[in-house]
Amino acid sequence: MCNKCKGNFYITTPIYYPSAKLHIGHSYCTVATDAMARFKRLQGYNVMFLTGTDEHGQKIEDKAKEAGVTPKQYVDNIVEGPGGVLDLWKLMNISNDRFIRTTDDYHVEAIQKIFKKMYDNGDIYKGTYKGKYCKPCESFWTESQLIDGKCPDCGREVQDAEEEAYFFRLSKYADRVRDLLENTDYLEPRSRVNEMVNNFIKPGLEDLCVSRTSFTWGVPVDFDPGHVVYVWIDALFNYMTALGFENQAHNDLAEFWPADVHFVGKEIVRFHSIIWPAMLMSLDLPLPKKVFGHGWLNFNGEKMSKSRGNVVDPYVLAEHFGVDALRFFLLRTFPFGSDGNFTNEMLISTINVDLANDLGNLVSRTIAMAQKYFGEHLPAEQLSNPEMDDELVNLVATLRDRYEEQMEHFAFQNALAEIFKVISRANKYIDENAPWALAKDEANKPRLAKVLYNLLESIRVCAGLLLPFMPATSEEIMKRLGNPASDWDSLIGFGLLNPEVAAVAGPALFPRIDMEKELAVLEELSAQAKEPEEDPLPEPLPEITFDAFEKVEMTVVKVLACEAVKKSKKLLKFTLNDGSKEPRQILSGIAEFYKPEELVGKTLVAVTNLAPRKMMGQISSGMLLSAERGEKLNLIMLDDSVPAGSRLV
Ligand code: ME8
Numbered sequence: 001m002c003n004k005c006k007g008n009f010y011i012t013t014p015i016y017y018p019s020a021k022l023h024i025g026h027s028y029c030t031v032a033t034d035a036m037a038r039f040k041r042l043q044g045y046n047v048m049f050l051t052g053t054d055e056h057g058q059k060i061e062d063k064a065k066e067a068g069v070t071p072k073q074y075v076d077n078i079v080e081g082p083g084g085v086l087d088l089w090k091l092m093n094i095s096n097d098r099f100i101r102t103t104d105d106y107h108v109e110a111i112q113k114i115f116k117k118m119y120d121n122g123d124i125y126k127g128t129y130k131g132k133y134c135k136p137c138e139s140f141w142t143e144s145q146l147i148d149g150k151c152p153d154c155g156r157e158v159q160d161a162e163e164e165a166y167f168f169r170l171s172k173y174a175d176r177v178r179d180l181l182e183n184t185d186y187l188e189p190r191s192r193v194n195e196m197v198n199n200f201i202k203p204g205l206e207d208l209c210v211s212r213t214s215f216t217w218g219v220p221v222d223f224d225p226g227h228v229v230y231v232w233i234d235a236l237f238n239y240m241t242a243l244g245f246e247n248q249a250h251n252d253l254a255e256f257w258p259a260d261v262h263f264v265g266k267e268i269v270r271f272h273s274i275i276w277p278a279m280l281m282s283l284d285l286p287l288p289k290k291v292f293g294h295g296w297l298n299f300n301g302e303k304m305s306k307s308r309g310n311v312v313d314p315y316v317l318a319e320h321f322g323v324d325a326l327r328f329f330l331l332r333t334f335p336f337g338s339d340g341n342f343t344n345e346m347l348i349s350t351i352n353v354d355l356a357n358d359l360g361n362l363v364s365r366t367i368a369m370a371q372k373y374f375g376e377h378l379p380a381e382q383l384s385n386p387e388m389d390d391e392l393v394n395l396v397a398t399l400r401d402r403y404e405e406q407m408e409h410f411a412f413q414n415a416l417a418e419i420f421k422v423i424s425r426a427n428k429y430i431d432e433n434a435p436w437a438l439a440k441d442e443a444n445k446p447r448l449a450k451v452l453y454n455l456l457e458s459i460r461v462c463a464g465l466l467l468p469f470m471p472a473t474s475e476e477i478m479k480r481l482g483n484p485a486s487d488w489d490s491l492i493g494f495g496l497l498n499p500e501v502a503a504v505a506g507p508a509l510f511p512r513i514d515m516e517k518e519l520a521v522l523e524e525l526s527a528q529a530k531e532p533e534e535d536p537l538p539e540p541l542p543e544i545t546f547d548a549f550e551k552v553e554m555t556v557v558k559v560l561a562c563e564a565v566k567k568s569k570k571l572l573k574f575t576l577n578d579g580s581k582e583p584r585q586i587l588s589g590i591a592e593f594y595k596p597e598e599l600v601g602k603t604l605v606a607v608t609n610l611a612p613r614k615m616m617g618q619i620s621s622g623m624l625l626s627a628e629r630g631e632k633l634n635l636i637m638l639d640d641s642v643p644a645g646s647r648l649v
Pocket of ligand 1: 013014015016017018024025026028029054235236238264265266267268295296297298304
């Protein structure tokens with residue numbers, strides 16, 4: 001640790017599973033972690049901020065096979081390729097100190113040693129795995145853990161699985177883990193403790209299957225070829241291998257372990273609050289000080305996913321609205337511990353109200369007035385008026401304490417609310433003091449100078465505290481104020497700014513967005529981004545004999561006339577030439593797919609030996625053949641050269 005530092009602070013994000021490009025929901029946790037890491041640096045801590053990618057497992061192996069590349073090529077592209085994870089974090093201004101890939105050699109070797117250690121101490125043993133496996137989640141479940149027979153995490157189908165496997169004695173640590181959860185602040189928010197204890201510990205913790213033999217893309221168990229280490233063991237230990245645990249690649253364990261906090265999404269709290277501490281207990285290692293389970297972001301009330309065509313692509317959003325605005329929106333709008341609903345309207349209105357109106361206007365109005373009334377810099381002669389000034393001055397002077405209190409509890413939304421209370425108060429202070437009126441009389445100049453100074457000093461403190469959220473904006477505002485002090489010590493109290501401050505104007509920090517226009521653009525992008533979802537294949541029918549098939553008479557027919565059936569939205573009435581002398585009448589429920597006039601003259605296929613039946617009071621003698629999948633329907637149409645009455649065989 002450096003002499004001047006307040007202490008060490010180690011913070012992590014979940015390492016991302018690169019099975020698909022990241023969406024804005026994924027960025028949420030990393031942006032929050034970045035804000036926390038920057039806050040701690042601002043306070044004067046020596047920070048280690050780790051993020052990375054979790055690259056093993058069957059899902060990756062399957063995806064690579066589908067794409068016709070090796071698993072390593074597949075993950076390399078998503079992690080390091082253009083528009084990949086590393087590019088995204090660069091774009092989002094993520095200030096991680098380290099990036100781990102679980103395919104890094106040092107990590108793989110360390111995981112092998114860790115697995116062997118737990119095998120040697122008796123906490124990993126060999127047995128047979130019988131149970132259920134959720135492939136997308138890479139999770140094993142017992143029958144009793146399933147919800148309605150499906151994966152309790154994602155609700156998808158699970159498969160039967162049976163194989164020789166290694167097990168970790170999770171059951172042995174049940175009491176110690178329960179004590180950790182119930183009697184310490186290890187897991188937050190507190191509501192997640194009850195969820196873990198009631199859903200997983202009380203029903204009885206079973207030993208955990210920690211190796212697989214049905215695929216190969218994982219860390220091999222070096223003393224038993226054919227087995228690969230369960231992906232969650234591999235993944236969880238990244239938090240320590242990245243610091244040098246069981247490897248020589250790094251050497252920061254003594255400085256940074258145990259971690260101060262792991263930020264994780266709510267669905268992986270179970271892994272971090274039950275399995276992770278149990279494994280650390282098994283190896284007699286210090287436990288992380290805290291796990292914080294944040295909520296999920298939905299989009300327009302639905303789960304985020306690329307296939308839904310939501311504009312949740314962080315690249316698109318950042319290009320349209322700017323990185324800082326996006327970072328700000330994520331942390332200003334949603335309480336970190338709860339779920340939130342992302343909408344484009346909310347994003348635009350937050351930018352317009354908080355950033356364009358409140359912050360942006362405060363900065364541009366104040367600097368414009370300072371330049372207009374005083375030119376290069378404010379004069380040293382300034383006149384206070386406690387009655388007018390004290391409320392704003394006190395609010396600014398004590399802002400850092402209120403902000404810090406919220407930040408220490410990861411309450412980003414509340415910390416920002418404190419800053420924006422000051423920004424609103426400062427805007428009101430402009431109206432109360434009406435600098436434009438003061439400027440009319442030369443005698444008021446010292447008072448006018450003080451009013452503008454108070455505003456510029458308020459802006460400096462707010463911009464300094466906004467740094468963890470909007471690093472580029474904070475820097476830009478400081479630049480306009482002539483780069484005054486903005487370290488932690490300078491952000492408490494009032495009056496540190498040089499009275500003769502030389503403020504420089506610049507373009508609008510956040511231009512106002514035309515809501516209607518921008519929503520239309522996003523709508524268009526959303527439609528383009530939509531990856532069509534395949535309709536599921538229909539259920540197969542039971543087998544029939546050839547005899548049964550031969551009994552179906554399929555005849556080529558020509559449409560002589562076609563009209564809608566009155567009072568029916570679905571039915572069309574066809575008059576058909578089936579090759580016989582008499583025209584045949586068939587009613588078909590396809591009105592939503594075809595206009596009657598476009599079918600006249602077409603050559604179709606009908607089942608002609610179906611018993612006639614009455615529909616809407618009219619006789620239908622047979623059925624027209626069509627192809628159906630999902631919502632789509634196409635009549636079977638033949639080349640018009642095929643004569644009516646031909647039989648399909
Ligand atoms: O879980 N809103 O990786 P992952 C908020 N590899 N957070 C979301 C989200 C949303 N809509 N969608 C995803 C893994 N996340 C493991 C972690 S750590 C040892 C291993 C969050 O790529 C999710 O909650 O599936 C998780 O915290 C993170 O993105 C990574 O998810």
